Amino acid sequence: MSIPRPAADPRPVIVAENLQGHYAGFVSRFAGFAADSGVSTCLFLAGLAATTFALGVITGHTVSWSRTSPIVFAVYVVWLFIYYAYSWGAFSRTVGMALLGVRVVRADGDGLGPRRAVIRTLAFPFSFVLGLGFLPVLLRQDRRALHDLVAGTAVVYSWDARGARLRSLAHK
Amino acid sequence: MHTGAHYHLRRVKARHGAGTYRGAVDPLDGLRFARKRVNGSLETLAHDIAERLIDLLLDAVDLNAVLREIDVNALIERVDVNRVLDRVDVNRVLDRVDVDRLLGHVDVDRLLGHVDVGRVLDRVDIGALVDRVDVNAVVSRVDMDSLVQETDLGAVIAKSSGSVASNALDVVRSQAVGLDTFTARWVGRVWRHRHPGPPGPPKLVRERAQP
Numbered sequence: 374m375s376i377p378r379p380a381a382d383p384r385p386v387i388v389a390e391n392l393q394g395h396y397a398g399f400v401s402r403f404a405g406f407a408a409d410s411g412v413s414t415c416l417f418l419a420g421l422a423a424t425t426f427a428l429g430v431i432t433g434h435t436v437s438w439s440r441t442s443p444i445v446f447a448v449y450v451v452w453l454f455i456y457y458a459y460s461w462g463a464f465s466r467t468v469g470m471a472l473l474g475v476r477v478v479r480a481d482g483d484g485l486g487p488r489r490a491v492i493r494t495l496a497f498p499f500s501f502v503l504g505l506g507f508l509p510v511l512l513r514q515d516r517r518a519l520h521d522l523v524a525g526t527a528v529v530y531s532w533d534a535r536g537a538r539l540r541s542l543a544h545k
Numbered sequence: 546m547h548t549g550a551h552y553h554l555r556r557v558k559a560r561h562g563a564g565t566y567r568g569a570v571d572p573l574d575g576l577r578f579a580r581k582r583v584n585g586s587l588e589t590l591a592h593d594i595a596e597r598l599i600d601l602l603l604d605a606v607d608l609n610a611v612l613r614e615i616d617v618n619a620l621i622e623r624v625d626v627n628r629v630l631d632r633v634d635v636n637r638v639l640d641r642v643d644v645d646r647l648l649g650h651v652d653v654d655r656l657l658g659h660v661d662v663g664r665v666l667d668r669v670d671i672g673a674l675v676d677r678v679d680v681n682a683v684v685s686r687v688d689m690d691s692l693v694q695e696t697d698l699g700a701v702i703a704k705s706s707g708s709v710a711s712n713a714l715d716v717v718r719s720q721a722v723g724l725d726t727f728t729a730r731w732v733g734r735v736w737r738h739r740h741p742g743p744p745g746p747p748k749l750v751r752e753r754a755q756p
Contacts, residue, residue, distance in 0.1 A: 394749030398725025401718075474718045482748030511732050514742030529745055532718055 392530040394482070396516040397475040399507070402528055408469030413456045417449055454494055462490030466531070474532030480517070480525050493524035 421438060428436045438445050460467040465485045466476040477485050477493070485493075497520045500506025506519030517527050744750055 392722065395745040398722070399728055400724040401721040404717075404721050472714065472717070473721055474714075478746060478749070480746060482746030482750075511728070512736060527746055529749060530722070534719070534722065 392534050393532070395530050396514075397528045397530050398516060399510045401473050401475050401530070402510060402516075402518075403507075405467070405469040405473040405475055408472050409457075409467045410469075412468045413453055416456070417452050420452070421445070421448075457497065458487075458491050458494040461485055461493060462487040470528075474530060475528050476531040477526050477528055480515075480521075480527050482529075485526060489524050489526055493520050493526055496520035496523040499523075 425436045425438065428434075457467060460470075461477050462485065464471075465478065470476060477490075479485060479489065500519045509522070510516050510518045515527060521527055
């Protein structure tokens, strides 16, 4: 006698179960990073413009910055470090990650903490070397990149997919 | 033909021998024997007379008239019903009762009409009844999608959930998660992941599993 197989769930995977706490996939993480790049850059440029304006007012001279200026680049790197480290340490997520509904946690699921946030931020740039640091996100079943493995962190979904579906049904 | 005395003599002779039968004959034995014969005949006669008398009496007496004179209620009052019932084997009586036929005669609707349902419910411990209900199992059987679409719950959610921006975010996130799933499935096929692996960090997945 064959064992009857359960009927296939016709609902899409994203709503067949609530994904909160599940490892986030490559596309969500990459889209979050893209959003963070835009946000951080915009904020940097806004800050730079404000600083330039303020310096112009204070000194009475027009101040301009070159894109290739090492000072600007160094300030930009420091700004990115602060942006990511503070966001991860204080909120477990950046602006881009919040938009995409993901957050950073420790590998066992606990909160991140400032120390691990700093370690993660320091290891983050190394994942961009040939993009190899992000390959484990595709290949590993826990979706952890190089900087996650170094810092002992993981990225998980934090939004309620089922609730979103109910809201969409309610608005139909 | 042997008479009773001749038979008696033969017995004495057999017991004591032929030479002694004259000395063993009790003169009173003859009288006793005769008396027995007379008594037997008298008894038979008396029995016959009694039967005949009874028949005559029964023919002469109007039993119905006699019974009409009897106060049955007084008679019954003198009967100790408990003693009578003690002698009744109730189990044997019940064994002879066809319960199905008996129940077939019961009009259940009329019977229920006499039942005060309110009083029955007053005796029900609702708390104990609810304690036996597995609420999680009941809720898990609720089709939330239909509930939202077909009831006012959807309107409540729509009013409370807010803006176009949050809806747009939901759409973007849904699309991203869909692409995540698609990518993971294809990479899994290429890389031949045999087992899906844990869905998330142990503490988060365990917390979600617990109600």
